[in-house]
Amino acid sequence: MAGITVRDKVAVVTGAGSGVGRALALTLAARGCHVVISDISEQDAQAVAAEVSRHGVRGLATMTDVSRYEDVERLADLSWATFGQVDLLFNNAGVFLASALAKTNPQDAAWLFSVNVGGVFNGIRAFAPRFVAQGLPAHICNTGSEHSLCVPNMLNGIYTATKHAVLALSDVLRRELPPHVGVSILCPGVVATNLWDADRNRHDQFGGRGEGNVTAKLFHDLGMDAADVAERAIAGVERGDFYIVTHPHDRQYVADRGKEVLAAFDTQAPWFDGADQYEPEKMAARLRLSRSKAVPPVSDQPE
Known part of the structure; x- marks a missing residue:
């Protein structure tokens, strides 16, 4: 799969108001790429757009709830109407909640799937056909996780399931799209972001706003810097890599899973x-x- 150089291109980043999404937007801007900053918090999106513009490129902020297809379709319409073309989509928006599987509230599980899986699916539906019809080199990068690769951390069962699903969507998508549209899945380990507080923006239909998880905050604070993850992600997209990995310790999990599966066969x-x-x-x-x-x-x- 051929890569795509991001300079002078137009990228859409969901969940770009903070964390890895913000880091992706700023890294793209530093490399000369115009960026559409999409986030469920319009205030956060506007703040990142101001940062992006300081790099001498255009930054467009918009509020998007990726769990709602009509929002994502509107995001695509706005992006093409503003820039005339779009070259890259970073399906990055995601949420996190820690809970033992047998004790997980169904509303919590539905919320995780609606954003982490539904958001990626909605991005694919809204952008992939346009990339195909546009006929120019394009790329879709879906943010998965080390959990996509078989890291079965306890208390993260639903989150792990959603990230496994993102890998499945990405793996099928790369086989269904024509050669001019590349696909990657970003699989970082723990990153120093505010993902621990993702339920601050949760809708009432999924249980409403939460208070975050202090233990998860302390854990995430020890993670890799989001800027380092973004640098690796952009480099992987430009190379045309499918798997983009960031944390070397995950290699052993992958090797152990592979050995166990092959032994079963x-x-x-x-x-x-x-x-x-x-x-x-x-x-x-x-x-x-x-x-x-x-x-x-x-x-x-x-x-």
């Missing part, structure tokens, strides 16, 4: 003659062949 499903007949691509080919034989050519159809 060795024990439970070793290769046997004819096993390839169950490969989905070959099954689809057989279906296409059987359908072509069942339906005579148009010229042979009775009138």
Whole structure:
């Protein structure tokens, strides 16, 4: 997958009012990229837009609730109307809540899925078809997490599930889009952001505003600087990387998961003659062949 140089391009960043999103916006601006700063807090978005403009590029602030498709569609409309084209989408907005799985409130789970998964899905729906039709090199970077890669931290079950889903969406998307539209998934570990206080903007339908988690704050304060994550993310996009990773310790989690999965295949499903007949691509080919034989050519159809 070819990368895309961000200089002189136009990027849309969701969740850009703080944390990794703000860092992405400022890093893009420092590299000469115009930025649409989208956030659920219009005040935060305006503040970041002012910072972006100091780099000599255009910064446009707008309020967007990524869990609502109409908001994301409006974001796309505004971006194209203002700049004439858009080249990059950073589906970055996300929320966090720590809870033991069996004790998780269904409203909390619905909120996490609506933003972390629904927000990415809405971004794909609103922007990917436009990138395809635009016909120019473009790129979508979805913010996942180390949890996307198999880091099963206790008390983070729902959050982990949402980030696994972001990986699934991204992996399928890169196979469905034409070559001129690249896809990446950013998978950082713990970052020093205010993600611990994400429920400050939670809507009433999902339980309303929360008070954050002080323990999670102390933990996040020890994390990697958001600016470092953003630098790695932009470098990965420009290289055309699919996986963009930031925390070296996650490598061991990935290796352990891979060993466990392969061991399960060795024990439970070793290769046997004819096993390839169950490969989905070959099954689809057989279906296409059987359908072509069942339906005579148009010229042979009775009138």
